[in-house]
Amino acid sequence: MHVSLYELDQTLLKAVLQEWGQPAFRAKQLYKQLYSQLASDPQQMTDLPQKLRDELSSRAAIGNLTCVREQTADDGLTRKVLWSLPGGAVVESVLMIYPPDRATVCVSTQAGCAMGCVFCATGKLGLLRNIETGEIIEQVIFFERYLRQHAAELSHRLDVPIPDHITNLVFMGMGEPFANYDRWWRAVERLNDQQGFNLGARHMTVSTVGLVQGIRRLADEGLQINLAVSLHAPNNALRSALMPVNDRFDIDDLLDAVRYYIERTNRRVSFEYVLLEGKNDTPELAAQLGALLKGMLCHVNLIPWNPVPGTPLERSHRERVLAFQQGVQAAGVPCTVRVERGVEIAAACGQLAAIPSPTSPIELHAR
């Protein structure tokens, strides 16, 4: 069986190479090839001896993911990729470039999702499987390679500066990261590792539906990763109707865990709030939300909902979105409306469902 190299940390790479009769320092070279040089083929690793390159070609795979389809939108500034995983499940990731200096990748951590939020395309699939550590990393490496190779050309075509590397990661693709905590965390460590991908923790954001044990665990990790919490309602009755997870961890439990995270990290938390016409977007609920979060080191990110086929819900009208924003701000809570990207290729927030038909739009996840 082939070893998948992005599944292995430096210690495991060393063990494998030693088993193959290689000196320990080769692991460091290989690690650098994978995370800094971004080699996509062992034969590109010219600092390794030919014999080892051949052995890697025959006994190892650089990664597990197969790119099934790429789509672009927003004049090439949004790029969505559909991946097929071993075993047949498909997942998606999205690159969003914000000239002149930001390039964010939205990464998936599970194929499907077990959380069942009623407004979410991914939730309709149920959980198909967890995404392995190496498969999480591969989604990032793919777009880093893309930017290195294409930033100059894109910049020339659009006549704006385009970063030639990823500046931010958001774990907001398909799935609930904290339901796959260990695999996700090992990916974060390697993406953050100075000898690895070397992206600062403050440039990473994880979004959770509100698994309080995950929030507390993250708070204790000692890395300043940003936290986004999907709230979507300011009271338990409404939140339970929209998000079954609220029956396990209600708003009080959730906010206790969030306060703990703030206390430990001193980082500002984002509360995500998808606006659904007539459901959770009234002035009374805006005032309730403002009162709930008043005084907390946080801000509210309002997300205009992107329709999911087969769901009897509607997107809030623009005036209601703005009125809701003002209602929250009136309590002194910072509140913004998310700028939409990739709607025409269903790469917008709340639409990822990885439907692998070339004729039907792929739907992105809903946080």
Ligand code: SF4
């Ligand atoms: S919103 Fe997030 S947590 Fe809820 S079902 Fe969708 S993917 Fe899962």
